Amino acid sequence: MIAQALVSGLGLGSMYGLLALGFYITYSVSGTVNFAQGSSMMLGAVFAYTFAVTFGWPMVPAAALALALCALYGVVVELVAVRPFARRGSSAWLMATVALGILADNTVLFTFGKEPRGFVMPWANASVPIGGLNVSLLQILIPLIGLALAAGLHFFSTGTRWGKAMLAVVQNRDAARLMGINVPGAIAAAYAASTLFAGAAGILIAPLFNVHSDMGTLFGLKAFAVAILGGISSAWGVMLAGLIFGVTESMITALLGSAYTQILSFTLVIVALAILPNGLFGRAEVKKV
Amino acid sequence: MIRVFVLLSLLAAAPAWAQTIKIGLVTALSGQSARAGEAITRGLVVAIDEINAKGGVRVGNQSHKLELIRRDDESTPAKGVIAARELYFKEKVAVLIGGLDSPVALAIVPIANENKLPFMDPWAAGTPITKNGAKDNYVFRVSAVDELVDKAMLQYAQKTHNARKPGMILVNNPWGESNEKGLTAALAEKKMKAAGIEKFEGNDVDVVPQLSRLKSAGTDVLFLVGNVGPSSQVVKSLDRMGWMPPIVSHWGPAGGRFTELAGPSAKNVHFVQTYSFFGNPSPVGQKVLKALMAKYPDIKGAGDVTPAVGVANAYDAMMLSALAIQNAGSTEGRKVRDGYYKIGKYEGLIKNYDKPFTPQNHDALNENDYVWAQFIDNQILPVGTKK
Numbered sequence: 025m026i027a028q029a030l031v032s033g034l035g036l037g038s039m040y041g042l043l044a045l046g047f048y049i050t051y052s053v054s055g056t057v058n059f060a061q062g063s064s065m066m067l068g069a070v071f072a073y074t075f076a077v078t079f080g081w082p083m084v085p086a087a088a089l090a091l092a093l094c095a096l097y098g099v100v101v102e103l104v105a106v107r108p109f110a111r112r113g114s115s116a117w118l119m120a121t122v123a124l125g126i127l128a129d130n131t132v133l134f135t136f137g138k139e140p141r142g143f144v145m146p147w148a149n150a151s152v153p154i155g156g157l158n159v160s161l162l163q164i165l166i167p168l169i170g171l172a173l174a175a176g177l178h179f180f181s182t183g184t185r186w187g188k189a190m191l192a193v194v195q196n197r198d199a200a201r202l203m204g205i206n207v208p209g210a211i212a213a214a215y216a217a218s219t220l221f222a223g224a225a226g227i228l229i230a231p232l233f234n235v236h237s238d239m240g241t242l243f244g245l246k247a248f249a250v251a252i253l254g255g256i257s258s259a260w261g262v263m264l265a266g267l268i269f270g271v272t273e274s275m276i277t278a279l280l281g282s283a284y285t286q287i288l289s290f291t292l293v294i295v296a297l298a299i300l301p302n303g304l305f306g307r308a309e310v311k312k313v
Numbered sequence: 314m315i316r317v318f319v320l321l322s323l324l325a326a327a328p329a330w331a332q333t334i335k336i337g338l339v340t341a342l343s344g345q346s347a348r349a350g351e352a353i354t355r356g357l358v359v360a361i362d363e364i365n366a367k368g369g370v371r372v373g374n375q376s377h378k379l380e381l382i383r384r385d386d387e388s389t390p391a392k393g394v395i396a397a398r399e400l401y402f403k404e405k406v407a408v409l410i411g412g413l414d415s416p417v418a419l420a421i422v423p424i425a426n427e428n429k430l431p432f433m434d435p436w437a438a439g440t441p442i443t444k445n446g447a448k449d450n451y452v453f454r455v456s457a458v459d460e461l462v463d464k465a466m467l468q469y470a471q472k473t474h475n476a477r478k479p480g481m482i483l484v485n486n487p488w489g490e491s492n493e494k495g496l497t498a499a500l501a502e503k504k505m506k507a508a509g510i511e512k513f514e515g516n517d518v519d520v521v522p523q524l525s526r527l528k529s530a531g532t533d534v535l536f537l538v539g540n541v542g543p544s545s546q547v548v549k550s551l552d553r554m555g556w557m558p559p560i561v562s563h564w565g566p567a568g569g570r571f572t573e574l575a576g577p578s579a580k581n582v583h584f585v586q587t588y589s590f591f592g593n594p595s596p597v598g599q600k601v602l603k604a605l606m607a608k609y610p611d612i613k614g615a616g617d618v619t620p621a622v623g624v625a626n627a628y629d630a631m632m633l634s635a636l637a638i639q640n641a642g643s644t645e646g647r648k649v650r651d652g653y654y655k656i657g658k659y660e661g662l663i664k665n666y667d668k669p670f671t672p673q674n675h676d677a678l679n680e681n682d683y684v685w686a687q688f689i690d691n692q693i694l695p696v697g698t699k700k
Binding site: 025028029031032033035036039133138139140141142144151158159160163229232233234236238239241242274275277278281282283 | 342343344347348485511512513516518519521522523525526528529541542545546549552553554555569570573574575576
């Protein structure tokens, strides 16, 4: 029972982590986040379903185009719901991103349809026996992809010129601009990467879940809790916090029963943040005065 | 000249309606239960067309045409309440039909009773909907009732699967709670106890932890209560675990594309229904199926009427409501309510009714009216009809 819960928790936790990585990217570059990250996840699943099932395309081009459209949506989020407000030093981007997410959810409701649809990928649901447990291929694949993306992000931001340039933007925009860094471009790219990650999460979870317009709402909420828990300034921290949150949820359900899952998991988040205000793996921001 | 003649002939042929009586419908027309909401609509439309074609409802010496006005509650109690108020205060409906989801129906019950508005429930099975404790009760139902379904579920699990230690996996909402009470009481009556009782959220992706607890507790048959989406998550989680105990379910899976959502194991779920168009339908059954095929091009045969319970319950609910208005000789709420009590024998689609409602009983159907069904491909068939 515990081993089964561990496998479930790792799969779910990776999804939370993948979505939370999106929060990390935009926060690291611009100090802002897309609060409707759950809608970006939903768009990934809906686009992939439309291309692969409705149009009958092979999965690889369908997923590739879905991810490209998600990235484009991220640029739109930044241009429409973040930039105009952040430029004026206003925090209204908080509500603007939520509003844009609701707009996306409702547009999908009217265009994609009102009924949830099943995204069947036989290979994804095929089970592999591991240590007496049946583990589906997706449950193995999702944590692997999540950890690979976290590692890739970490090395991109610390080991490449482009990554360092993006991190420089959040520290001092004017100095970054004077050094020749395209600041608006860097922020737009961060938003594109953020929604691309969310889209990837949506495509990965679709076969385990159902595709519908509000499939990402609760995920987005939990992913934000995970991002804060992990310390939003660390890619590894965010991904690990996702895994910890997912496993904790599953373990509470398996050991104590489902009645305690939400109460205890969110209580633990609050306790963790009370003890470690910068999250499990975050560091306090250093400001030179 | 010929055109004028044709026009005059048509006008002469049309019944002279004294007035239109509005029938309100509040149900889920979007979201996971949209298909069930559409089935209820179709049942009502076919019944109303039939009534109007026969000259409408006679109130006093005048014929009144029936008109259906629909509102989408999106399976949300707050939206259901707003829609119910609008239909009563603005549209002045004579009878309100609705309640696909028990939480929505339960939210509408006080409005109906306070305003003396007859409220007919063609789907939601929550026991307290009709047994709501109100001194002046205006809520009627042509549908399954949780406490009776729960007894039937246990009976079926024992008879078909020799259940000794059934476990419950229930959606975490008032409907799930209603069935937890009903199933626990049904088990207690037979001196049995559940192996375990687990809840899951409507948007849970993975129900494996809850199911693992039930498996560890030695569950031999699963009692499932949830709408189509959540029920499909239970089936997919069981698939991932490689554990497939017999599943005896309330009728949630019937509300949508269960096979598409749950995959090939959908057929393992046996669920309760109040009607099936398969087998040898009665003359009323044949008439309704013919009307459905004529009205809706996507219905080519009995298997396309999905979910059949929505159509059948709504059809009978509308026919019985029209009789109640006719008995009342008025559209005044109290008189229509008493009109339901005056209904005697009526040959309906689901069964032949004989005094279906009394002041003590507002439920027209009982456990003897239930049938067991399963999804085979995309069709709901009585269990064992096809492998």
